Amino acid sequence: MDPSLYLDKDTFVHRLDPRTKMFLLLGMFVLAFVFTDPLYLLGVLVVVLLFGYLSSTLANLGRIWFILVAIAIVSIILWSIFGSGETPFFLFVEWEAFIYGVSIALRLDATIIAGMIFLSTTRNEEVAIGLVRLGIPYRFAFAVSTALRLVPTIVATGLTISQAQRSRGLDLDSGNIISRIRKHVPLLVPVFVTTVRSTNVFSMALESKGFGAGSGRTFFLHIALGRRDVLVLAVFALLLAGCIALRVMGYGELEGFSL
Amino acid sequence: MWRHTQLVVLTALSAAIYAAVLIPFKGFPIVPGFIELRPANVFPVVFGLLFGPAGAWGAAIGNLIGDFFGTLSLGSAAGFVGNFFLAYLPYKMWGYYFREDENMEQNVNSGKKLAVYIAVAFLASTVCALIIGWFIALLRLVPFTIGLISIISNNAIMAIVLGPVLLLALYPRVKRWGLLWTEIMEPEEVSASRLRGVGQILVWVGGIGGAVVGLVLSLTGASPMGAGVGLALIPFLVVILIGAFMLGGREQVEAAEKLMESETNETSEV
Numbered sequence: 001m002d003p004s005l006y007l008d009k010d011t012f013v014h015r016l017d018p019r020t021k022m023f024l025l026l027g028m029f030v031l032a033f034v035f036t037d038p039l040y041l042l043g044v045l046v047v048v049l050l051f052g053y054l055s056s057t058l059a060n061l062g063r064i065w066f067i068l069v070a071i072a073i074v075s076i077i078l079w080s081i082f083g084s085g086e087t088p089f090f091l092f093v094e095w096e097a098f099i100y101g102v103s104i105a106l107r108l109d110a111t112i113i114a115g116m117i118f119l120s121t122t123r124n125e126e127v128a129i130g131l132v133r134l135g136i137p138y139r140f141a142f143a144v145s146t147a148l149r150l151v152p153t154i155v156a157t158g159l160t161i162s163q164a165q166r167s168r169g170l171d172l173d174s175g176n177i178i179s180r181i182r183k184h185v186p187l188l189v190p191v192f193v194t195t196v197r198s199t200n201v202f203s204m205a206l207e208s209k210g211f212g213a214g215s216g217r218t219f220f221l222h223i224a225l226g227r228r229d230v231l232v233l234a235v236f237a238l239l240l241a242g243c244i245a246l247r248v249m250g251y252g253e254l255e256g257f258s259l
Numbered sequence: 260m261w262r263h264t265q266l267v268v269l270t271a272l273s274a275a276i277y278a279a280v281l282i283p284f285k286g287f288p289i290v291p292g293f294i295e296l297r298p299a300n301v302f303p304v305v306f307g308l309l310f311g312p313a314g315a316w317g318a319a320i321g322n323l324i325g326d327f328f329g330t331l332s333l334g335s336a337a338g339f340v341g342n343f344f345l346a347y348l349p350y351k352m353w354g355y356y357f358r359e360d361e362n363m364e365q366n367v368n369s370g371k372k373l374a375v376y377i378a379v380a381f382l383a384s385t386v387c388a389l390i391i392g393w394f395i396a397l398l399r400l401v402p403f404t405i406g407l408i409s410i411i412s413n414n415a416i417m418a419i420v421l422g423p424v425l426l427l428a429l430y431p432r433v434k435r436w437g438l439l440w441t442e443i444m445e446p447e448e449v450s451a452s453r454l455r456g457v458g459q460i461l462v463w464v465g466g467i468g469g470a471v472v473g474l475v476l477s478l479t480g481a482s483p484m485g486a487g488v489g490l491a492l493i494p495f496l497v498v499i500l501i502g503a504f505m506l507g508g509r510e511q512v513e514a515a516e517k518l519m520e521s522e523t524n525e526t527s528e529v
Contacts, residue, residue: 030333064328111331111332144274147275150271184298189428196269203267
């Protein structure tokens, strides 16, 4: 299992400045929260999928489809039970509560897919320098990008350790979910120890290369907001403003739903 | 903290370990899009006690990275803050429960230390659940009761049942490698405790009080989510924040220095 989502492609979205992509991601979150009517939220989901299509990253949907479907099903069930409305639909479930569940499912799936597209089109180095250019202290940005980079390595270490334990007779695949989790817990210790053991060597390697030696830091990777970024941000800002205006005028609201 | 390269690296490693163990379980949602089965929740409290501020930042960043793989939403902002507190409170509160001349190593090798561990892990789990539950209820995403109970149980069960075992196994190794936060940081770098007794009381009152008030509002149907429960819980969150600032932690670094000195003296005498 490789948790890295980045897809190395040369598309319009890949070439955008990482800060632009961060603003788009944040804007997409806001956009997803503007409406409660599922038809409007479907429109938001279409916008997100359009970005996915333009960036050729929809292939990664195959890796998270299970989560998206689980979220959709359980959201609909949860809100059908806890919400209430005016129109009887099925047994004790009211139509408005059911539809609100659909809205929440669309909202969550849209934000998750937006996050997936961000990670699929942005390299770790770009995340780090994007954060620094946004005013985040370098050491914090370094910790974030290093953590992102190390996740696949640690997952690989975990898999190696579990294979080693399996070869010694540990059965990790039988039993219910609780007992399977219980069997995985002892594997956490070697994963932790193997990873944390490298801290001192890692720190010395960083310091030998001048990490933190001076306050003014230069970067190998250069990023700049170009005309393309400004255009995309302007179009998205207009879209967001238009959606907010629609909502203020009373469109996109689900009527009849209450808790 | 950020001037120590070791702590920067520990922040990254803690975040990576937390995210790496969180991600495989994204497929087992409890409240889809927000809360899933999280065996990895054993880590934040242990990270906090061992690595101090680096563990707290690591828990916050690791949770955010994990969120990108199935639970990313505006609620992730609360997840960042909540997980920070899940690791921050145990390390800040630990020293208060021990006398100055007492061994206050962040381990669970005595009955008293185990009791302190359980208490702070439970409170940190409650505060984390309160912050996340409040925010997602304010955004009208999930009713407060569901958010609070599922997050507390997820955090507390993992931290209380599995945490002591993990801490017992890891503490000696981390100490041998010189990676405990009390060994890396100097006393003057850690804030001195100002009225830490008051700080402890404020955090306990804010955490438990907020959870109870939120549950009452939610369960009685007065305000299961939205502005009602959102506004009602703000004073409790402010109280937690003020209390957290008063906790300090310098006494733990000073105790670790004394312990190291006495161990060095013993070795040289031998």
